[in-house]
Amino acid sequence: TQLLEQSPQFLSIQEGENLTVYCNSSSVFSSLQWYRQEPGEGPVLLVTVVTGGEVKKLKRLTFQFGDARKDSSLHITAAQPGDTGLYLCAGDWHGNKLVFGAGTILRVKS
């Protein structure tokens, strides 16, 4: 059973479109991280959200942590081919480890 459910699993869109990726859980996390992973490489940390209701922006990426700290979303505005990759959410579980969602594979076509 996945502690963190990510949706959708796959997303293929045209350049310039907007998209949202969701990360949901029945558990409360003290923090939640979003990573992006390219084939053959390790995950790269995009953002950490800590406070319920927190919103963080990173250029065209907007991250939100749910009020109850059980869910999060990643919104990309005007997607570009360079945004293509695997997006992973990861929750800080009991202070010792990250629990990862299965990931969302994003493909942006030019």
Place this chain on the structure above:
Amino acid sequence: NAGVMQNPRHLVRRRGQEARLRCSPMKGHSHVYWYRQLPEEGLKFMVYLQKENIIDESGMPKERFSAEFPKEGPSILRIQQVVRGDSAAYFCASSLTSGGREQYFGPGTRLTVT
């Protein structure tokens, strides 16, 4: 400032051999984590170490796997008597503080068991 370094990047072992994977954390980081990514599966936690101490090994298989983070030198993940099911990408991450958050990952070691 170098990030997390792992070597080798690719490792091929025959069944029954030993695999040793190395991880050098980011400068100033004393917390190291190992994760495994099996084909078609997500990243799974294996072990969390600080210098000379294993803090949490709840994700480590009970047999054949061990990890260390000595006072000097890199962290080592050791797999004895490898089997085909050990083929996976193994990632090391490090953090500045404890608590699990803000972990920075290395490029991984891809282990193939033939």
